[in-house]
Amino acid sequence: MAEVVIVPSAAEAGEIAADAIAAQVSSRADSVLGLATGSTPLTTWKALAALSLDLSRVRGFALDEYVGLPAGHPENYRSVITREVVEPLGLTPSLVRVPGDDGPAQGAGERYEDAIVAAGGVDLQILGIGRTGHIGFNEPGSSLASLTRVKTLTQQTRIDNARFFPSLEDVPTHCITQGLGTILRARHLVLLAFGSAKAAAVAAALEGAVSAGTPGSVVQLHPRVTVILDEDAAADLEHADYYRYAWDNRFDWERWS
Ligand code: PGA
Numbered sequence: 094m095a096e097v098v099i100v101p102s103a104a105e106a107g108e109i110a111a112d113a114i115a116a117q118v119s120s121r122a123d124s125v126l127g128l129a130t131g132s133t134p135l136t137t138w139k140a141l142a143a144l145s146l147d148l149s150r151v152r153g154f155a156l157d158e159y160v161g162l163p164a165g166h167p168e169n170y171r172s173v174i175t176r177e178v179v180e181p182l183g184l185t186p187s188l189v190r191v192p193g194d195d196g197p198a199q200g201a202g203e204r205y206e207d208a209i210v211a212a213g214g215v216d217l218q219i220l221g222i223g224r225t226g227h228i229g230f231n232e233p234g235s236s237l238a239s240l241t242r243v244k245t246l247t248q249q250t251r252i253d254n255a256r257f258f259p260s261l262e263d264v265p266t267h268c269i270t271q272g273l274g275t276i277l278r279a280r281h282l283v284l285l286a287f288g289s290a291k292a293a294a295v296a297a298a299l300e301g302a303v304s305a306g307t308p309g310s311v312v313q314l315h316p317r318v319t320v321i322l323d324e325d326a327a328a329d330l331e332h333a334d335y336y337r338y339a340w341d342n343r344f345d346w347e348r349w350s
């Protein structure tokens with residue numbers, strides 16, 4: 094069972110996610126973080142920056158990257174991760190990898206998988222979820238056991254991401270993304286979602302059938318998942334009251350030990 098936390102604002106969600114990252118990094122300074130782009134993780138990075146931790150030894154693996162944008166393009170995920178994560182948080186650039194950053198797209202998936210394994214695996218993976226139900230860029234139909242590979246973006250995802258580009262035509266059609274199987278190997282998944290546009294995808298992922306039709310539903314297969322939602326993103330959840338009750342009555346280890 095995932096731990097589902099419903100909070101009033103994205104800012105508070107970011108603080109909870111940042112605390113989880115801080116706990117991970119304090120247990121091991123060279124922890125391996127799985128990094129996500131998009132709007133959702135921004136409050137997490139902000140809250141983490143406010144903790145003023147030394148993150149210089151943290152190693153990072155981005156979830157995904159567009160194919161076809163030139164190096165240095167402001168919207169390729171290498172640039173976004175550098176601007177939004179590496180620089181403000183004081184990560185060491187050479188310790189942060191993005192799929193395809195070491196050569197051609199051909200073979201990039203296998204090379205990325207090898208690099209994650211060589212790093213000892215991802216300790217904590219930050220995830221958003223798309224309106225299509227994707228995590229990473231694993232669109233509906235993705236194999237539940239998929240590994241890092243080139244994928245075609247759905248039109249819905251291209252439309253959703255067009256806000257970062259001059260026009261829809263400028264949004265890439267392809268990406269390299271960690272697979273659902275890759276994501277499931279991370280030791281702790283922290284999935285965040287905000288806003289009513291995500292409510293249906295969140296409900297399908299958490300309470301629907303585990304299915305390639307809702308790639309985010311694979312989180313149900315993972316032993317350690319923290320889902321942090323605002324009220325709007327939680328609006329379609331059948332068991333929201335139970336999740337609130339369970340969070341308010343979290344097991345008190347000191348009391349019961
Ligand atoms: P968003 O994207 O954080 O920009 O909403 C999430 C996603 O598409 O995975």
